[in-house]
Amino acid sequence: NAGVTQTPKFRVLKTGQSMTLLCAQDMNHEYMYWYRQDPGMGLRLIHYSVGEGTTAKGEVPDGYNVSRLKKQNFLLGLESAAPSQTSVYFCATQGAREQYFGPGTRLTVT
Amino acid sequence: RKEVEQDPGPFNVPEGATVAFNCTYSNSASQSFFWYRQDCRKEPKLLMSVYSSGNEDGRFTAQLNRASQYISLLIRDSKLSDSATYLCVVITNTGNQFYFGTGTSLTVIP
Numbered sequence: 001n002a003g004v005t006q007t008p009k010f011r012v013l014k015t016g017q018s019m020t021l022l023c024a025q026d027m028n029h030e031y032m033y034w035y036r037q038d039p040g041m042g043l044r045l046i047h048y049s050v051g052e053g054t055t056a057k058g059e060v061p062d063g064y065n066v067s068r069l070k071k072q073n074f075l076l077g078l079e080s081a082a083p084s085q086t087s088v089y090f091c092a093t094q095g096a097r098e099q100y101f102g103p104g105t106r107l108t109v110t
Numbered sequence: 111r112k113e114v115e116q117d118p119g120p121f122n123v124p125e126g127a128t129v130a131f132n133c134t135y136s137n138s139a140s141q142s143f144f145w146y147r148q149d150c151r152k153e154p155k156l157l158m159s160v161y162s163s164g165n166e167d168g169r170f171t172a173q174l175n176r177a178s179q180y181i182s183l184l185i186r187d188s189k190l191s192d193s194a195t196y197l198c199v200v201i202t203n204t205g206n207q208f209y210f211g212t213g214t215s216l217t218v219i220p
Contacts, residue, residue: 035210042114045208098156098159099156103153
C-alpha cells in the first residue's frame with residue numbers, strides 16, 4: 001500500500017501562474033484534508049472533504065479551490081499564484097483515530 | 111486566539127535527560143488530543159493519543175488536564191533519535207477538524 005501520495009514533490013511558479021496539486025490515497029478513507037505549513041504558523045487547514053463530491057472551507061481557503069470527483073483523489077488548485085502561497089502543502093486522510101499525511105509538496109512562487 | 115498554543119522551543123537536551131512539553135487549547139469542548147512527531151522536511155506522524163487518565167508508551171508519557179485545558183508530553187531517557195518537532199493536536203467536538211499547534215523543536219545532544 002502506498003498510503004497517501006502527493007504530486008508533484010517540488011514546484012516553482014511565477015506570480016499569476018496556475019497549478020494543481022494531486023493527492024491520492026489507497027486507504028479507502030472518506031475524509032481528506034489539505035494543509036499548508038509555514039514557519040512559526042504550524043499546519044493550517046485550507047480545505048477538506050468528508051466524502052466523494054463534497055468539499056468544505058478550512059481556516060485559510062482564499063486563493064485555493066479543491067475538487068473531490070473520486071474518493072481516492074483530492075485536488076488542490078491555485079488559479080493565480082501569489083508569493084504569499086509559497087509554502088509546504090500537505091494532504092492528509094483520516095482513519096479511525098489519526099490523520100495520515102502525504103510527503104508534502106514544496107511550492108515556491110516568485 | 112489560537113485554538114492550540116505551544117512553546118516553540120527550541121529545547122536542547124543531553125542524551126539521557128528528561129524533557130517535558132506543554133500545550134494549551136482554547137475550546138473547552140475539545141474532545142480528542144494527540145501528539146504528533148515531525149522530522150525535518152518530513153510529514154507529521156502520530157506519536158500517541160492522549161487520554162484523560164494519562165497514558166504511557168515506553169519512554170513517553172502523555173497527560174491531559176481538562177480543568178486547565180492543557181496537555182503534556184514527557185520524554186524520559188532522551189535518545190538522539192528523539193530529535194524532531196513535536197506537534198500538539200486537538201479535535202473539536204464537531205470531529206471534522208484537527209487543530210495543530212506550531213510545534214516544539216527538540217534536539218538531543220550527544
